Amino acid sequence: EVQLEEFGGGSVQAGGSLRLSCRASGLTSDALDIGWYRVNPRCELISYIGTDDTTYYADSVKGRFTISRDNAENTLYLQMNSLKPEDTAKYYCAADISLRPHGRSWPCAPGHWGRGTQVTVSS
Secondary structure (H helix, E strand, C coil), X not given: CCEEEEXXXXXXXXXXCEEEEEEEEXXXXXXXXXXXXXXXXXXXXXXXECCXXXXXXXXXXXXXXXXXXXXXXXXXXXXXXXXXXXXXXXEEEEEECCCCXXXXXXXXXXXXXXXXXXXXXXX
């Protein structure tokens, strides 16, 4: 069973940074795309790493957020810099056979979700 657990949310002022972590278990290392959604309340796929190690970023976060993973630790990260009030949302780690835009999990239906972590950015 795939289990995803997020860490690292919190409150920060605009322009600040946060790093989210997602601890994954039950994943075969290269079998699923893994990434991040946010809900505010609109659901948005913001970034993922594909099974071929390609990365995707939504235009809304491109250049500010960086996704990475540590396979040895089964952990996914999202470094968020230059945060804006509109980044305020609940952030969810997610995994699926495909997270690609307009794919099987589009727009907001990945097969596996974490419980989410709140990020609040004040102006």
